[in-house]
Amino acid sequence: MVARWLRGLGIPAFAALTLTGCAGVQSSTASAPVSVSGQVQEAVANPSLWPAAHSPVEFSDQATEAEIGRLLQTMTLEQKVGQLIQADIGSISPDDLEHYPLGSILAGGNSGPNGNERASAEQWARLVGDFRAASLRPAANGIAVPIIFGVDAVHGHNNIPGATIFPHNIGLGAARDPDLVRRIGEATAAEVAGTGIEWTFAPTLAVPQDTRWGRTYEGYSSDPQLVARYGAAMVAGLQGHLVSGRPLAPEHVAATAKHFLADGGTRNGTDQGDAAISEAELIDRHAQGYPAAIDAGALTVMASFSSWNGVKNHGNESLLTGVLKQRMGFEGFVVGDWNGHGQVPGCTPVDCPEAILAGLDMFMAPDSWKGLFDSTLASAKKGEIPLARIDDAVRRILRVKFKLDLFAGDVKRGDTSAVGAPAHLALAREAVAKSLVLLKNKGSVLPIRPGARVLVVGPAADDIAIQTGGWTVSWQGTDVTRKDFPNGQTVWEALAKAVREAGGTVVLAPGDAPAGQFDVAIVVYGETPYAEFQGDRPNVDFVAQGDKPLVLLQELKGRGIPTVSLFLSGRPLYTSPELEASDAFVAGWLPGTQGSGIADVLVAQNDGKPRRDFTGTLPFAWPADCGDGRTILFPLGFGGSYARPPSGATLDTSCVTDAGSAEGFAIFAKGLVQGVSASVSGSALPNLGGRSGEGSFTATAFDAAAQEDARELTWLAPAKLQLRWPSKAFGRASALRLRFSIDQRPAGKITISPLCDGCSPSVDLTSTFALAEGKGWREARIPLQCLDTDRLEGLEVAAVAGFRMRLQDLRIIQQDNDGNCRGPF
Numbered sequence: 001m002v003a004r005w006l007r008g009l010g011i012p013a014f015a016a017l018t019l020t021g022c023a024g025v026q027s028s029t030a031s032a033p034v035s036v037s038g039q040v041q042e043a044v045a046n047p048s049l050w051p052a053a054h055s056p057v058e059f060s061d062q063a064t065e066a067e068i069g070r071l072l073q074t075m076t077l078e079q080k081v082g083q084l085i086q087a088d089i090g091s092i093s094p095d096d097l098e099h100y101p102l103g104s105i106l107a108g109g110n111s112g113p114n115g116n117e118r119a120s121a122e123q124w125a126r127l128v129g130d131f132r133a134a135s136l137r138p139a140a141n142g143i144a145v146p147i148i149f150g151v152d153a154v155h156g157h158n159n160i161p162g163a164t165i166f167p168h169n170i171g172l173g174a175a176r177d178p179d180l181v182r183r184i185g186e187a188t189a190a191e192v193a194g195t196g197i198e199w200t201f202a203p204t205l206a207v208p209q210d211t212r213w214g215r216t217y218e219g220y221s222s223d224p225q226l227v228a229r230y231g232a233a234m235v236a237g238l239q240g241h242l243v244s245g246r247p248l249a250p251e252h253v254a255a256t257a258k259h260f261l262a263d264g265g266t267r268n269g270t271d272q273g274d275a276a277i278s279e280a281e282l283i284d285r286h287a288q289g290y291p292a293a294i295d296a297g298a299l300t301v302m303a304s305f306s307s308w309n310g311v312k313n314h315g316n317e318s319l320l321t322g323v324l325k326q327r328m329g330f331e332g333f334v335v336g337d338w339n340g341h342g343q344v345p346g347c348t349p350v351d352c353p354e355a356i357l358a359g360l361d362m363f364m365a366p367d368s369w370k371g372l373f374d375s376t377l378a379s380a381k382k383g384e385i386p387l388a389r390i391d392d393a394v395r396r397i398l399r400v401k402f403k404l405d406l407f408a409g410d411v412k413r414g415d416t417s418a419v420g421a422p423a424h425l426a427l428a429r430e431a432v433a434k435s436l437v438l439l440k441n442k443g444s445v446l447p448i449r450p451g452a453r454v455l456v457v458g459p460a461a462d463d464i465a466i467q468t469g470g471w472t473v474s475w476q477g478t479d480v481t482r483k484d485f486p487n488g489q490t491v492w493e494a495l496a497k498a499v500r501e502a503g504g505t506v507v508l509a510p511g512d513a514p515a516g517q518f519d520v521a522i523v524v525y526g527e528t529p530y531a532e533f534q535g536d537r538p539n540v541d542f543v544a545q546g547d548k549p550l551v552l553l554q555e556l557k558g559r560g561i562p563t564v565s566l567f568l569s570g571r572p573l574y575t576s577p578e579l580e581a582s583d584a585f586v587a588g589w590l591p592g593t594q595g596s597g598i599a600d601v602l603v604a605q606n607d608g609k610p611r612r613d614f615t616g617t618l619p620f621a622w623p624a625d626c627g628d629g630r631t632i633l634f635p636l637g638f639g640g641s642y643a644r645p646p647s648g649a650t651l652d653t654s655c656v657t658d659a660g661s662a663e664g665f666a667i668f669a670k671g672l673v674q675g676v677s678a679s680v681s682g683s684a685l686p687n688l689g690g691r692s693g694e695g696s697f698t699a700t701a702f703d704a705a706a707q708e709d710a711r712e713l714t715w716l717a718p719a720k721l722q723l724r725w726p727s728k729a730f731g732r733a734s735a736l737r738l739r740f741s742i743d744q745r746p747a748g749k750i751t752i753s754p755l756c757d758g759c760s761p762s763v764d765l766t767s768t769f770a771l772a773e774g775k776g777w778r779e780a781r782i783p784l785q786c787l788d789t790d791r792l793e794g795l796e797v798a799a800v801a802g803f804r805m806r807l808q809d810l811r812i813i814q815q816d817n818d819g820n821c822r823g824p825f
């Protein structure tokens with residue numbers, strides 16, 4: 001056993017034998033007082049209560065550890081600090097590495113080679129090669145440490161058009177098939193490696209407890225055991241089995257177990273929020289995936305943006321060092337999340353020794369890398385970060401780089417033919433079929449019979465973006481088109497082919513149902529794409545997203561046409577009215593590009609049987625209420641098949657929510673306009689972004705408290721910004737609240753006025769904005785009374801001269817008014 005682990009010390013044999021500072025550091029940081037969390041007892045973990053685990057001994061070997069030891073003796077402090085920092089391709093070029101010898105480069109969801117989201121696999125491979133070559137140019141002391149390049153391949157190699165797009169994790173959870181997950185890991189790794197990349201930020205081991213969370217679909221299930229089994233399977237698939245003394249095979253890549261810890265346990269499902277739970281719940285519900293992934297050999301772990309009992313994970317030493325590295329014996333490195341270190345109290349994105357002291361090994365510093373390099377170097381020189389801690393972090397990073405064979409220098413990855421390979425597409429089709437869950441099948445309306453006259457309707461019937469969801473081509477995934485995936489099929493294309501092959505006829509009507517005789521209608525609808533906090537919702541009510549599908553279902557029912565609902569979503573939602581109005585109901589999650597997998601199950605072939613029966617079951621309970629979703633309609637694990645039809649019951653379709661009343665009516669919040677359209681002089685500004693046609697106005701996304709959560713609004717010439725929504729009544733005691741900042745006072749008058757029939761009052765905001773000049777973020781509240789109406793369908797902000805403001809939040813809230821309508825507000 002000693003040969004395997006020196007357990008008492010929590011040190012792997014290969015590290016202990018190399019006589020480096022590593023061992024000493026590990027035990028000394030453990031006994032150091034918990035810096036950030038000192039005052040908050042409940043956020044200090046007691047590692048002895050946690051499950052033990054170990055990175056496999058095959059992770060490294062004595063020769064490698066000795067080689068790392070030699071490197072550590074030669075590297076300069078600058079070179080060591082550089083290893084701790086990762087920059088995004090959107091903010092760095094290969095030449096920068098000469099002066100800033102950074103350890104890693106990532107491509108975020110919105111970052112493509114040279115700003116091109118639609119770059120080819122070859123262009124990706126070239127870009128990665130350029131960064132790698134730059135990092136391999138030896139410095140004056142002869143040292144050259146290769147960069148490690150990471151990307152979010154979270155449902156296939158999803159940033160690359162033409163890649164194989166698998167169902168999002170929630171759909172894989174429905175399949176309950178660890179071997180399928182392992183094979184998907186293998187295929188994904190081959191495609192990532194095919195573009196020259198060696199590291200993916202996956203799998204997500206979140207165990208989402210509140211489906212209002214915008215990242216629910218990134219989790220496999222609310223069941224910790226399933227997440228643990230899948231986590232191990234995905235790591236094994238991505239990395240292959242670790243072999244002692246040998247690097248990963250070139251068609252494999254490093255995995256990332258993320259986000260440590262309890263990202264899925266935050267209050268109300270708020271992204272980047274706080275998991276206010278006991279240590280027992282933290283362990284039993286949220287931590288189960290980590291020992292499994294570590295035992296399976298996961299080379300990296302990503303810290304979570306979120307907090308445990310008020311303490312940010314990026315600064316929680318008891319979790320990062322005590323639990324993860326010591327108790328769970330994790331020998332790889334811990335990478336931070338997107339400027340996540342900047343959220344630790346006392347830190348900013350460009351300065352955060354606290355995170356390294358807590359146990360973070362590599363900062364994800366997409367755009368902040370330069371300032372962070374300088375400040376971290378200064379902290380290291382002052383001894384604020386002990387050299388031993390830096391050496392430990394660098395050792396971990398180099399260990400992973402050796403395991404990936406990056407020091408060999410020659411390019412082993414980059415076989416672009418793996419991207420979108422036919423065998424991978426076939427695997428995705430299998431996964432789609434296995435992810436479908438049958439919730440209702442009254443009168444055996446499914447499968448569609450051979451020779452049937454079929455109508456395919458609904459907003460998602462022929463829409464590849466809705467099928468693929470967030471994290472596809474771009475971060476939010478909203479602009480994916482059919483052209484991006486020539487090797488894909490929309491639901492309509494797949495159904496049409498299968499129905500015709502079985503001798504039937506089929507009509508597509510994405511809008512309203514056409515007249516005519518049909519034996520069955522398949523109504524396809526669901527959520528539109530979103531990622532991270534932009535997908536957070538105040539409740540689980542699907543109707544809140546527009547009642548069009550329900551009207552369609554009821555109309556078809558009225559015409560005596562049996563209906564099948566195919567519901568595509570990143571989470572279960574309250575759909576009792578739709579379920580009642582449908583004869584059959586299938587939860588299809590976010591299936592990706594291989595629509596054929598859906599036809600394989602829904603449509604019978606000439607022999608009367610479909611290619612596959614349903615085998616999927618719910619990875620999360622399905623809600624019976626439209627509020628927080630706590631009341632259960634169908635439990636976890638529910639799901640019927642042709643062999644075992646689901647039993648139907650009459651549902652309560654009355655939904656009562658006071659959705660969001662406490663938060664008011666959000667016009668712009670968390671980077672998103674919901675149900676509100678923005679325009680200037682008739683040019684639309686989708687999601688309050690872009691430039692107006694005549695060039696008088698621009699709106700640019702930027703990061704205030706989180707990624708792209710705010711806008712810089714610039715009036716380049718006199719212009720009127722209009723924000724419009726379906727007419728809505730607000731009580732008399734309401735106010736318009738804006739959070740904004742102004743660098744330079746307005747040069748001319750700024751007014752705000754309501755968009756409504758026959759009302760014209762406007763409120764002057766000039767003095768309010770002038771007063772705010774240079775004072776950072778401020779809040780203003782304008783009583784709605786001042787606009788002389790309590791029914792509003794929009795607002796107009798007019799500037800008569802050039803003007804720039806930053807806007808983080810705009811909403812109408814309940815508030816008693818003092819009658820001041822002249823400002824400043």
Ligand code: BGC
Pocket residue numbers: 107108109152201258337338532707
């Ligand atoms: C997400 C991570 C992701 C990273 C890099 C963050 O915003 O939380 O899941 O890996 O960005 O794109």
Ligand code: BGC
Pocket residue numbers: 107108109110111338475532707708
């Ligand atoms: C995402 C990145 C994305 C960025 C946008 C992050 O949260 O993970 O991949 O490009 O936000 O600012």
